[in-house]
Amino acid sequence: MLAVLGAACVTVPRGAERPPNILLITADSLRWDRIDWSGGRTPALAALARRGTRFTRAYTVAPWTAPALVSIFTGLHPPTHGVENRDDSTPKTLPTLPRLLGARGFALRNYGFFTAVSYYRNLGLPEQAVTGAEIVGARALAEWLPSAPEPYFAWIHLVEPHLPYGTGGYEAAEAKVRGSSGLERSQVSATVPLGADYAFAPGDREKLVALYDADVERLDAEIGRVLAALEKKSPASRTLVCFTADHGEELLDHGWVGHASTSGEAKLVEEVLHIPLVLAGPGVPAGGVVASLAQNVDVTPSLLELAGLARPKSMQGVSLVKALAGGSPRKRLFVSTSTGGHLTPEARRAERLVGAGDGVRLHAERLGAPRRESDPFAPALANDLARWSRDQARARLRFLEAFGGAVRPSAELVSRYVESLAVEAPTDGARLSWKEAEGTIRLAWSGARRGDTPFWVEYEVGAGLLSAKGAFAVEETSIGFGPCPVAFWNDLAQYSPFRFRVLDPDGKTRSAWRTFRLERTGAAP
Numbered sequence: 001m002l003a004v005l006g007a008a009c010v011t012v013p014r015g016a017e018r019p020p021n022i023l024l025i026t027a028d029s030l031r032w033d034r035i036d037w038s039g040g041r042t043p044a045l046a047a048l049a050r051r052g053t054r055f056t057r058a059y060t061v062a063p064w065t066a067p068a069l070v071s072i073f074t075g076l077h078p079p080t081h082g083v084e085n086r087d088d089s090t091p092k093t094l095p096t097l098p099r100l101l102g103a104r105g106f107a108l109r110n111y112g113f114f115t116a117v118s119y120y121r122n123l124g125l126p127e128q129a130v131t132g133a134e135i136v137g138a139r140a141l142a143e144w145l146p147s148a149p150e151p152y153f154a155w156i157h158l159v160e161p162h163l164p165y166g167t168g169g170y171e172a173a174e175a176k177v178r179g180s181s182g183l184e185r186s187q188v189s190a191t192v193p194l195g196a197d198y199a200f201a202p203g204d205r206e207k208l209v210a211l212y213d214a215d216v217e218r219l220d221a222e223i224g225r226v227l228a229a230l231e232k233k234s235p236a237s238r239t240l241v242c243f244t245a246d247h248g249e250e251l252l253d254h255g256w257v258g259h260a261s262t263s264g265e266a267k268l269v270e271e272v273l274h275i276p277l278v279l280a281g282p283g284v285p286a287g288g289v290v291a292s293l294a295q296n297v298d299v300t301p302s303l304l305e306l307a308g309l310a311r312p313k314s315m316q317g318v319s320l321v322k323a324l325a326g327g328s329p330r331k332r333l334f335v336s337t338s339t340g341g342h343l344t345p346e347a348r349r350a351e352r353l354v355g356a357g358d359g360v361r362l363h364a365e366r367l368g369a370p371r372r373e374s375d376p377f378a379p380a381l382a383n384d385l386a387r388w389s390r391d392q393a394r395a396r397l398r399f400l401e402a403f404g405g406a407v408r409p410s411a412e413l414v415s416r417y418v419e420s421l422a423v424e425a426p427t428d429g430a431r432l433s434w435k436e437a438e439g440t441i442r443l444a445w446s447g448a449r450r451g452d453t454p455f456w457v458e459y460e461v462g463a464g465l466l467s468a469k470g471a472f473a474v475e476e477t478s479i480g481f482g483p484c485p486v487a488f489w490n491d492l493a494q495y496s497p498f499r500f501r502v503l504d505p506d507g508k509t510r511s512a513w514r515t516f517r518l519e520r521t522g523a524a525p
Contacts, residue, residue, distance in 0.1 A: 019307045020282045021148070021239040022101065023230065024155040024299070026072065027219055028065060028162040029259060030245035032058070032274045034209075034216050041217055044224030045278070048243060052280025053288030053324055057359045059333045060247040061297050063272045064260040064341030066119040068246040068296055069157070073097050073123045075300040075315030078336045079392035080399050085338050085349050087472035089118040091403040095312045097300040098153060099124030104309065107149045111137040111156035114488075117481055118472040125155070128483075138222035142229035150238065156226070160219040161249065163190050163262050166211035168218050171487035177207050186257050187211065190491045193343065194256055194263045205252040212251055240281035240306055244296050248272045260341030268335055268355045268364045282306065285324055292328040293359050294320055314402070316395065332381075333357045334388050339366075346469050356385035406454050406473040409505045414458075421447045421502050421511035425478075430516040434489045440482035441492075441518070443500065447477065451506030458503065462495040471503075486521060493518040 037054070039046035061071045066088070067078035073096045078084050081094070090096075102108050102124060110125045129144070130137045137156050148154070160168050164187045166176050175184040182200035185192050186208060192198055223243070230239060247259055253271045260266035277294055280286075283306045297317035304311045305319040318329045335355040338344040344351075355364040363381035367389075425444040426432060432441065449455060454473040461468050484492070496517040503510045 019104070019106075019151050019309060021151050022106070022153045022303055022307060023226075023239055023241045024072075024097075024153070024303075025223060025226070025241070025243045026069065026155070026157045027243075027245045027276075028157065028159045029247065029249040030161045030216065030219070030276060031248040031251075031271060032056075032276050033271075034161075034213055035276055041213065042220040044220045044227055045243065045276070048223070048227060048241065048280055049278050050287055052241065052278055052284045052286060053290055055277040055279075055290045055292075055294045055320070055323070057291055058244065058275050058277035058294040058296070059273045059335070059357070059359075060245070060275050061295055061335060062260075062337045063247045063266050063268065063335070064337065065246045066261075066342065067337070070119060070123065071297040071317070072244070072246075072299045073125075075297060075311070075317040076395075076399075077297055077316050077334060077392060079352075079389075080316060080395040082396065082399070083119050084336070084352070085344055085470070086342050086468060087118045087470045089472065090122045092122045092475075094122065094403050095314065096124045097303065098126075098155070100304070100309070100312075101151075101153045105151070107152040109141075109144065109148070109152060109154040111141050111154065113137065113157075113483070113485060116479075138225050142225045145226075145229040146233035158219055158222055160215045160222070161212060163192065163258050164188050165208060166214055167487075168215060170485065170491045177211065179207065180204055182257070183207060189494075190488075191262045191264075191343070192257050194265045200252060200257075208251045208257060212249070237282065240284070240303060241279070242299055242303060243276065243278040244299060245275040246296070248274055260337055260339075261343055262341075264340040264343035266337040266339055266341060266353050268337075268353060268362060273335060273362075279306070279320070279324070283321070283324075288324060290320075290323050292320075292323045293330040293333055294323065295330065295333050298330065314399070331358075332384050332388075333359065334385070335362075335364075336392075343468070354385060354389060356381045356388060406456075408456055408471050408473075409503060413505070414503055414510060417503065417508050417510040419512055420509045421445055421504060423502065423511045423514045426514070426516045428514050428516075431519050432516060433519045434484075434486055434521040438482075439484045439486070439489060440480045441484075442478065442480045443502075444478035445502045445511055447504065447507070447509065449475075449477070449504060449506070453504075453506045456503040456505065457500055459498065459500040461498045468495070474502075489518060490520045493520045 036042045060068050062068045062078050067083045070083040074081050098108050108126045111129050115125050130140050141156050170190045172188045175187040180201040182198040183204045185198050250271050259272050298320050301311050301317045301319040305321045322329045337353050339348050339351045352367040355362045361378050363378045423445045454475050456471050458471040497515050499513050499515050501511045501513045
């Protein structure tokens, strides 16, 4: 790990001053077109844009959270970093923004509440600074800034615009606006699965947009709290601020709501792909508006260059610093996703929806399935997509050679394992409450890992449309998910029962299956 960091990390040019602080703010499910850049509804974001430069044609690399956030932190596209399906993860030695900055002496601070899960566990982020509470990250970050050691890197992920709408969290007890089953479901749950027993009525879109806009205004107020603390106690002259989103959101623009992981169907449409992107601070022109193409995979390369730090050659994103001076460093945008994000069925994990665009048109293809979607009027985009797909396949091989990565054992091999691993927690048939578990789902087992191969945890959850199965690698003999906000815990509870077992590939052993449930609970005390 030290060797990798030594090769990839950076030094400040001789005579350069101490690098600036870096504050990264990401929003979940935020559409570009629902921000009021004139400042009426979203004054904090408008003020940040006036202090820096906003990109009017910024796009995500994937229409769901996990691959998009991992691309932000790694500067790699999803087909290369490998987080494309449920429970995917990255190797521990991969150069990432927090890992590179931490090696350079930056104090690291993490205000995400879900970063213990497999997607983000190996990104070099410190432990979550916010635990066992509802969405209070912005308040906690604002309180930390006055005493923050410099230089620092702090990240916060805000979920206000995410389903359900009009709540500011992941769940509501009841719908504020009565109406169709789809409209009411959109106000109480984090998912509205396509194909389930939900429907929308004429006039619902206007109601959904109003609810969504209220969430965006709450988001803006939280960002305003953080920026006010930054201006007061940690001057902007010493801090680079980047604001962007993981992806956008559909609000009945094409017949449904949400995005890949909330509807179970990935769509490569403008409303889900177009995102906000603002840079502000040292080296960034004030009041700038840039129309050149950008993607969230470009965030880390851009921040590193603005901070005077070198980037690893393996990063695929481009630095947008040239765009600040009128250049166009990105000529094409590329998108890749599994068919339903986090909700993709196990049998369809190999399918991919990919696209190449120029900011006006998008050529999309569905790979791994008989049906093919294409735009016959965009042969150049089709050729670029084919070339990019080949390059991504080669890059994935180089990635695995350089950084490793565990391979899940086959079902045939597992069937021959000896059932000798003992699960210690939770007990079989356990019913876990948010209060007693302190918002954390903890799995533990006994038995030393043999060899260098990690344990694998296989799981099956739910039934029918709300069901999933998969596996993820674990280095230790336990793993915790959380602490989760109450609303997020309650949303997970609908997937009960949970079944899991543990595998040790090198020892050729496994545990028996263990079953438990999550109990829904009321508001946090």
